[in-house]
Amino acid sequence: xxxxxxxxxxxxxxxxxxxxxxxxxxxxxxxxxxxxxxxxxxxxxxxxxxxxxxxxxxxxxxxxxxxxxxxxxxxxxxxxxxxxxxxxxxxxxxxxxxxxxxxxxxxxxxxxxxxxxxxxxxxxxxxxxxxxxxxxxxxxxxxxxxxxxxxxxxxxxxxxxxxxxxxxxxxxxxxxxxxxxxxxxxxxxxxxxx
Amino acid sequence: xxxxxxxxxxxxxxxxxxxxxxxxxxxxxxxxxxxxxxxxxxxxxxxxxxxxxxxxxxxxxxxxxxxxxxxxxxxxxxxxxxxxxxxxxxxxxxxxxxxxxxxxxxxxxxxxxxxxxxxxxxxxxxxxxxxxxxxxxxxxxxxxxxxxxxxxxxxxxxxxxxxxxxxxxxxxxxxxxxxxxxxxxxxxxxxxxxxxxxxxxxxxxxxxxxxxxxxxxxxxxxxxxxxxxxxxxxxxxxxxxxxxxxxxxxxxxxxxxxxxxxxxxxxxxxxxxxxxxxxxxxxxxxxxxxxxxxxxxxxxxxxxxxxxxxxxxxxxxxxxxxxxxxxxxxxxxxxxxxxxxxxxxxxxxxxxxxxxxxxxxxxxxxxxxxxxxxxxxxxxxxxxxxxxxxxxxxxxxxxxxxxxxxxxxxxxxxxxxxxxxxxxx
Numbered sequence: 090x091x092x093x094x095x096x097x098x099x100x101x102x103x104x105x106x107x108x109x110x111x112x113x114x115x116x117x118x119x120x121x122x123x124x125x126x127x128x129x130x131x132x133x134x135x136x137x138x139x140x141x142x143x144x145x146x147x148x149x150x151x152x153x154x155x156x157x158x159x160x161x162x163x164x165x166x167x168x169x170x171x172x173x174x175x176x177x178x179x180x181x182x183x184x185x186x187x188x189x190x191x192x193x194x195x196x197x198x199x200x201x202x203x204x205x206x207x208x209x210x211x212x213x214x215x216x217x218x219x220x221x222x223x224x225x226x227x228x229x230x231x232x233x234x235x236x237x238x239x240x241x242x243x244x245x246x247x248x249x250x251x252x253x254x255x256x257x258x259x260x261x262x263x264x265x266x267x268x269x270x271x272x273x274x275x276x277x278x279x280x281x282x283x
Numbered sequence: 284x285x286x287x288x289x290x291x292x293x294x295x296x297x298x299x300x301x302x303x304x305x306x307x308x309x310x311x312x313x314x315x316x317x318x319x320x321x322x323x324x325x326x327x328x329x330x331x332x333x334x335x336x337x338x339x340x341x342x343x344x345x346x347x348x349x350x351x352x353x354x355x356x357x358x359x360x361x362x363x364x365x366x367x368x369x370x371x372x373x374x375x376x377x378x379x380x381x382x383x384x385x386x387x388x389x390x391x392x393x394x395x396x397x398x399x400x401x402x403x404x405x406x407x408x409x410x411x412x413x414x415x416x417x418x419x420x421x422x423x424x425x426x427x428x429x430x431x432x433x434x435x436x437x438x439x440x441x442x443x444x445x446x447x448x449x450x451x452x453x454x455x456x457x458x459x460x461x462x463x464x465x466x467x468x469x470x471x472x473x474x475x476x477x478x479x480x481x482x483x484x485x486x487x488x489x490x491x492x493x494x495x496x497x498x499x500x501x502x503x504x505x506x507x508x509x510x511x512x513x514x515x516x517x518x519x520x521x522x523x524x525x526x527x528x529x530x531x532x533x534x535x536x537x538x539x540x541x542x543x544x545x546x547x548x549x550x551x552x553x554x555x556x557x558x559x560x561x562x563x564x565x566x567x568x569x570x571x572x573x574x575x576x577x578x579x580x581x582x583x584x585x586x587x588x589x590x591x592x593x594x595x596x597x598x599x600x601x602x603x604x605x606x607x608x609x610x611x612x613x614x615x616x617x618x619x620x621x622x623x624x625x626x627x628x629x630x631x632x633x634x635x636x637x638x639x640x641x642x643x644x645x646x647x648x649x650x651x652x653x654x655x656x657x658x659x660x661x662x663x664x665x666x667x668x669x670x671x672x673x674x675x676x677x678x679x680x681x682x683x684x685x686x687x688x689x690x691x692x693x694x695x696x697x698x699x700x701x702x703x704x705x706x707x708x
Contacts, residue, residue, distance in 0.1 A: 131551055138341065138554045145342070145524035149517055163335060166520075171332045173341075174565070177558020178302070187300035187559050188613050192655040194298040209299040216306045224325040249332070250325050278298060 116270045123263040127183035130256070134173045134180065141169040161239035168236075168246050175253035182213065182260040189279040199275075206278045207265050214261035217254040224251040284577045287312045287570070301616045302562035309569035317576065327572055331565030335520060336442050341557035342523030343435050347389035348549040349530035355501055355537060356398040359384050362498040365491060367467075368482035372474020374407045375416070376467055377482075379424045383463040384498075386428035387505030391435055392651055395425035396662045404667055410480055414669060416473075419677025422663045424466055426648035426685055429614065431459035433508045433526075436614050436647065438519065439560065440640040443622045447637075449513040450703040454641045457698050458688050462645075465684030473680065500533055513706050560615045567619040580627035587628045594632045598639075598693035601625050602646050606686075609650015613658060617647050634696070641699045642692050649685045652678050 144159070144166050151157045159165075181187045194205045224247065232244020267273045290308030295301065306328075313321045363380035370376055378399065385395050400421040407417035429436045432452030441448040473479075484490075504526065511522040535543055574580060587597060604625070608617050621643065629639045651659040653675065660671045660678075667674070692698050 131555075134554050134558075135547060135550050138550050141338065142342065142345070142524055142527060142550075145338070145521055146528050149521045149525055166338060167333065167335050170338045170341075171329075173554055174332050174558050174561035177555055178562040178565075181300075181555060181559050181562065184555070186555055187302060187562065188616055189298050189300040190295050190611060190656060191298045192611070193296050205297050209294075209297055209303075212294070212297075212299055212307055213303045216303050216310060219310055220306075220325055220328065223322055226322060227325050247325075247329060250329050279300060 116267070116272055119263055119270075120267055120272050123183055123260070123267060126256075127180050127260070130176055130180050134176050137169045137173045141166040141173075144169075164236065164239055171246060172249050175249040176256065179253045179256035179260055182210075182257055182264065185264075185277070185279050187279055191278055194278070202278065203268060203275055206275070207268055210261045210265050210268075214258045214265075217257040217261070220254040221251045221258070224248075224254070284312075284573070284579065286315055287573050291570075300559075300562075301612075302559070302566045305563065305570045306566035309566070309573055312573050313569075324569060327568045328565045331568040332561060334442065336448075336518075337561065337564065339438055339448075339518075339520040339523040340435065340442075340560060341553045342520065342527055343433060343438055344391070344556050345549060345553035346433075346523055346526045346530050347391045347394050347435070348553055349527060349534055349546070350388045350501070350504070351394045351398050355388075355533070356381075356385070356402060358498045358501060358537070359388075360399070360402060362494045362502070364482060364484050365486070365494045368484040369486055370471065370474075371481055372470050372479040373482035373484075374403060374410055374412065375420050375470040375474055375479065378403050378407070378417075378420050379463055379466045379470060382421075382424035382427050383431060383459070384502060386425070386431040386459065387433070388501060389428055392425040392428040392648060392659050393662045395428040396421055396659050397666065399425070400663055400666050404663075412479060413677075414667065415673050415677030417677075418663050418667050418669055418674045419679070420466070420470060420681055422652050422659050422674055423678040423681030423685065424463070425659055426645075426652060426682075427459050427462055429648040429651075430455045430462060430641070430645050431505075432456065433505060433512075433523075434644065436618065436644045437640065439564075439615055440618050440622060440644060441519075442564075443619055444626055444636050444640060446640060447707065448519040449509070449515075450637045450707055451640050452509050452512060453703040453706060454637045454699045455644070456702050458641055458645055458692050461688045461691070461698070462685055465687060466681050469681055469684055500537070504529065504533075563616050563619055567623075570620070571623045574623055580624060583624065584628040584631040587632060592632065594629075594634045594696075595694045597629060597632050598634055598642060599690065601629060601639075602642055602689055602693050605643055605646035606649060606689075609647045610653045611656050612650075613656065614644070614647045614651060617650070618643060635700055637703055638692065638696045638699045642689060645685065645689050645692060649682055649689065652682055 144162055148158060148162050151159065194202050197205065228244045228247050232242055232247055234243050235241065236243045236246060264273065268275065287308050290311050291304055294304035294307055299307070310324065313324065360377060360381050363377040363384065367373060367376035367380050381399050382395055385399060389395055404417045404421055408414050432455050434455060437451040437455060438448055441451050508522055508526050511517050512519050517525065531543070592600065605621065608621060612620065626636060626639055630636060651657050654660065654671050657671065660674055663674050664671050
């Protein structure tokens, strides 16, 4: 693990001691919480993926084998996909699996790299906060309309955006605290694409 | 518009994930330029996720992962060995042929590099090939994984451009085969010049039949996938789902139960890979919306029309931009960023969206093998523990074949469009 001396960055000089004073005793808990929440969400995502994989195949078999279908099958697959993608985006922050161009910040001294990473996480949190805030009005206005043909309020599906946004904010904050607290491996900031 | 572009460049440079760079720069644009539209942002992001066609993305990725198991790779290498192993530089030729077949199964260049490279690079080194040659040909030949159908990159482009996945799959056939044939020629020429060894492989009818039988269930998979999509038997999403099922059946009967045990891990990997592309797809809706509000594609089309470039020259210029962009941006994000900007201008000049897509994907495949952001290079570096520069130098002669095919596809659209025209008119 690369522990970080961030003293070279002025704003970190202010933030880091506060961060450690407030959260230092809880750092182990936060570290475990971050990992556990990400793992739990991963299993939810894999389960949803399994459901829509099986349903997709089942719909083909039913159509060609039995000239039949499942009412709302395609819609359910789409909804499961929306939730897996939105939640996966949030988990990607914890696992640092989002696609980023790190070639330029990799050229910076280590302390500045970490500073840029933390600033990036803060900006990601801001974007997600905007999404959560703006989703409220949208869902209140249009969420009661039924999603055809399954006749379920559309707001339940729209909720994927603020739920994933809130989780993304949580993961960003955890990552910022854990990084400033020296609990994160900072050799690779964002993993390259598979 | 300057707010969007400058904001995007600064955020990307700061290492902010591409998805959120798009979202943040668009948010800033709306807050400053068009605050009345800010409330629509979550709806546009949701619309980005809400697509039945996009569901094929994690399924195609999972299909590639399921097929990417040791037993299946070994069979494909044995089959390629039977056909070309006895020639000069046999293992180099096997590398290319195996990549051509594997590209049709995995749909991804990185998994092609990982699976074929981990077997063939050490073997080539043991047989006296320079390591940079072995790594170079592995990296360069794996680009066919993106061009030869089925291809995950083509699926992403088809969705962004709202084009037929079937036409794009068929459009990649001739360019993919040409890349393979040109690379085989370069390997053969260099091997004769440098005296690389041949392999001692029985070349009999019985052996040919045995190898064909062993690999047939795997080799027919891309044909089934393309056939299903092109003939309209099932949607790309359903086809990908059935392909996963088929891959699992093959995996269990050929590789054994290990492929079932690896399934949860493969599913996790597929959905997270898909999710990070989907995050870019969702936030790129905002970027595309800004481009439309500012009429950027129209202005670019007018500008190109005023220049009076013919479609061939225009495509060559766009191919050059694609090559440069590909050195910095990954394939998926590059497709999402470049398509809405350049496709309308290309179409206005008479270029088909299918030709544009094949040129885009083929160009970005080369970008995957070039520093500083070359994911195929990264995968190969992880396998071989070589530097990215060394691998790139080894790959450069073979990538010349890719560049040549790219230029030919720009100048002669029929190389791309002929096969789709046979099926779709």
